[in-house]
Amino acid sequence: MSGERKRHVIPGEVITSGSYRAEQNTIQVGDNIVSTIVGLSDVHDGSVRVIPLTGGYMPKDDDLVIGKISSHSSLSWTADINSCYVGMLPASDVFGRDYSSSSDDMTAKLAKGDLIAARIVNADMTRDPLITISGRELGKIDSGELVKISPNKVPRLIGKRGSMIQMIESSTNSQVTIGQNGLLVVSSEDPNGLLKAIQAIELIEEQAHVANLTDQVNEMLESKSE
């Protein structure tokens, strides 16, 4: 590893100086590389970035997100995707090319308040991101409980190669659909398992910055439910 130790930084704080490339969440000021956000600095192979500990979700192409239908026009639905931009779901994505605004009833398919698992098709920021619900694991969500965490903590929840989320799912007999936007749907046949899975997720949300997180979560999962 050529990296320096990760450090906690806040906006304006100098991370390092010299000939480094300023990457995500950093700027170059004179000779210095400065953080623009609260997070963990990461100096690696001549580049510097900061892993954020707070902030909203910015849509990226191919991200899986969970959205809540907020309204519709005659051509598309809009979905709240927990971001500064709303997701646009074209009617043709659900009805196919033959969609006709006069004969097809949009609210019969998706109504205000319905939850969907969707994928970001195009997020170029010049207009609201286009989303789709056709595809494997996508579509309307009919059961489970919606849980919200900070989008920055999603990687921690998933863990290295999915280790953390697999540990939670297998020990609580639950399924967790993870949206990159910080919205999750947790479902389980077993009410206690559901409760435990949600508690484990909340623990990760609170303690994401500590080193021995996996141990803590494991300990919590193995303790008897009250």
Added chain:
Amino acid sequence: MGGRDTDIVLLDENGIRCDGRKVNETRKVTIKAGVLKNANGSAYIEFGDNKILVGVYGPRDVHPKHMSDTDTGILRCRYHMAPFSVGERKNPAPSRREVEISKVIKEALEPAVMLKEFPRTAVDVYMEVLQADGGTRCAALTGASVALADAGIPMRDLVAGCAAGKAADAVILDVNNEEDQAGQADLPIGYMPNLKKITLLQLDGVLTPEEYKQCIEIGIDGCNQVYEIQKKALQDKFFATGEKQ
């Protein structure tokens, strides 16, 4: 302000001010980040007897739409005083003073925030003064930049606020309400401590060129002290390990 008649001794023979401070001393400042449940970022600041809650929402959709900018996110600020925050009850409707302070605080924060990556959105900063005791704009600005950092809005630097001024012919740091009412000058400063840039500056009163120089010098010194407290508030919220929440 012309040094209104008063029976308060603003500075005694030992150089001690009416609230017990030395001339170059700030009031006690405490800041807590992340105090509101619904806001994306928040802070509660006590700056002497000032008590201010700041909430940040955004980046988010802009309403009305015509205010949005296709090239960048925009910053909107509202400084507002609760009717019970001052001696005589304040009318709840925004006054011209509040509108002006909102504007100067917005322009003090704009050099710090980086909203290019959020086109067509707005970041709203709401500063609610629950109790006022002189120097509310500096306190509100200080709290606002902590709340913005708490919300994860990218910033080049924090902005710290502290006023300098003149009372009983002495240059003083962090003017309180009595000194503001009966003193000779009030010079609020907003300052980016790492970039070393002043982004808020106003003056109310008369200063000689030499006093003006001194005021800016101790004002910056005050801002640097306030900055350390801002830093600690963010560290306490995000980096505190162990059980204490």
Added chain:
Amino acid sequence: MSDGLIIDQLKKNQILDLLKEGKRVDGRQFDEPRKLTIDIGVIPKAEGSARARLGDTEVVAGVKVQPERPFPDTGDKGMLICTAEILPIAHPSAETGPPQPPVVELARVTDRGIRESGMLDMKQLVLEKDKSVIGVFCDNAVTDHDGNLFDACSYASTAAINACKIPKYEMQDEKPVKIEGEFTEPPITTLPVSVTMAKIGDFILVDPTIEEWGIMDARITITSNSDGNVVALQKGGSDGFSQEELIKCAELSVKVGSKIREIIKQSK
């Protein structure tokens, strides 16, 4: 504001399914309000103040007391005005600018509950008949919104007024002059307390959260006084109540209200 809130379908189903089993999402009984904490004196510069936290809903009330010229037809009584506003920090849907109808309703219901109960003996707040009276202004600022602002404002107002100090004034040349450092207790006659109930289907729920608020069919706010009498009412929402339901609601409000009143008394 909350009237335009969209509750996700899964949460809505969950709330409705649980109600049929006699349960609420946060584990409360139907007639159980959320945990209430009241801190008084949070704004030392105001003559009275209280922060009420009802679950995650939070309100700061501040009381200012100052001499006023009375209205021509009520020169033998002091003045009492309560207001409420939802600060934009409280919720993403809260708006700045002129108050919208739900906020105006909140302010008026808060005011009515205090005023109609006769909480303060206004006759004792006269400095000189027809010339100068004492005005008591209680302003509520909602700082965090998790449903049922009516009750949070009621508790904050009652606690703040109950704990306020009335400065002493002397009439000099027909003008009131404050005597520094001298105060009297406010002339409290009763402690009004509102209890808001949501109707969801056939269920009546005391102190709805923002999610229950988002799916309720109708609501009712009933204010009772220390004697257990009903002093103010407000029905809202787009459904109605049966006669039996209204009688049940009134009983509930008196029962729940008496426990709330104890918390307010102890806060002083």
